[in-house]
Amino acid sequence: MTRNPLETIMGALVLLVAAVFLVFAYTTADLRQVKGYPVSAHFMKVGGLSVGGDVRLAGIQVGSVTGQTLDPETFEAVVTMNVLEDVRLPRDTRAVITSDGLLGGSYVKLIPGSAEDTLAPGDTLERTEDYQSLEDLVGEIIFLATQPAGAGGD
Structure with a gap:
């Protein structure tokens, strides 16, 4: 043959x-991890956030997620990330895990505060908001819709 x-x-x-x-x-493709200074944040839920995921400020990538561990005392997820050296974050910056659309992945969104002093390498972001999945949002809407009128619970 x-x-x-x-x-x-x-x-x-x-x-x-x-x-x-x-x-x-x-x-x-920009698949490399960002080189910069390390910071961390504690979350109750990370919702599919993965190592190598983006850290964004005003929609622009300023860092990347470098690790995830579980705090054995509080059972919270500890997310470590690198932030570009030239991005000096105020100490009261908030970290929010959010989704990049319905089919997109999760990323860490940074919302800068107004503090004068900035985070040093190795510091922990104190203000965080956990990931809220689509299922959680739908559940809240159904719960609110099924409550009798005037039963706000306040």
Whole structure:
């Protein structure tokens, strides 16, 4: 059984195009972790946040998630992240885990405060808001809709 030389050339060409595509995708995708100073934050729920996920300020990536651990005393998720050196965050900055749309992944959204002093490397963000999934939001809406009128509970 002999092979057609045209099939061999076409197979090599397909492999070459695939290799060029992989090199292009790796060099253009920003998959590297941000180099900067480390900060951490404690959350009750992280909702699918993964290591390597974005840390954004005003919608712009200023850092990346470098790790997640569980605090054995409080049972909270401890998220560590690196923030760019030139981004000096006020001490009262808030960290919120949010979703990038219905089908997007989760990321850490930073909301800067107004404090004069800034976070030092290794500091912990004290003000955090946990991830709120779509299921949680729908559950709250159903709960509010099924409450009798005037039963606000206040």
